[in-house]
Amino acid sequence: MKVLIFCVVLSASIAGTLQDVLDIQRQVCYTQWFDRDDPSGNGDYETLTDLRKEYPGKICSQPLTIQAVTMSGVAAEKSGQVIQTYDTVVGFTCVNAQQKKGNCLDYKVRFGCPCAPQVCYTQWFDRDDPSGFGDYETLEHLRTEYPGKICPKPLSIQATTISGVPAEQSGKVIQTYDTVVGFACVNAQQKKGNCLDYKVRFGCPCAPQVCYTEWFDRDNPSGFGDYETLTDLRKEYPGKICSQPLSIQATTISGVPAENTGQVIQTSDTVVGFTCVNADQKNGNGCLDYKVRFGCPCPFP
Structure with a gap:
């Protein structure tokens, strides 16, 4: 989920209120201010349900605190008015x-949201076009087509049209836009025309400095395929992989990267390792002969 936040950086010694001190101790970072409703109807409703619909990805899933002020800056609790709801569950x-x-x-x-770790962004991905049912830039599909390019648990997601217009400003109905499923725009849900062509990228925790192992080539594809798995490599090269x-x-x-070979790669991750299965390849051709190496936290070994 994409969360725009501003970290509290005041020290406790100069914090103006008890709330400031508590926020610093809990490392609270604040969202932007939201004003989606006016009191001209039944009242002023700034609820989390409505805000999340109008500002997708802008509020963390479990806020720690909430602040409400009048447009002139008077705290809600000092306004002298009766406040029906004022919490982090309803809003x-x-x-x-x-x-x-x-x-x-x-x-x-x-x-107030938990302060996010420093974010590093992936490359932009554009695997689908809206010529079919819509534009589907889902994590499931992207991980299949770009193995190892997206962290296991993204912190945020950004989606724009190919020309660079943010998805939330494109005027289209977006079905899904989160760090669990990814991005999906469905043609049938649009009021006029089809979805635009979108690209996405994901915010991941910035990785520590990486030191690489040597290259390993323990298997050849003459059997069922090429299996450079961590289990086998650790047996043959004890202590050589973190x-x-x-x-x-x-x-x-x-030296051709596996993702550029045009072959079907069954597995390429830091849990199993690398596997290419001969039976998965098109035209009856077997896997090529691959070598692998692993990035480890420095210093290694």
């Missing part, structure tokens, strides 16, 4: 009928 609501005099004021809210590799690289013996 903020002020009902006109509950006020002793006049209507609710116009409020804006922001949420316990939790950060990355994997696989190339043919001549």
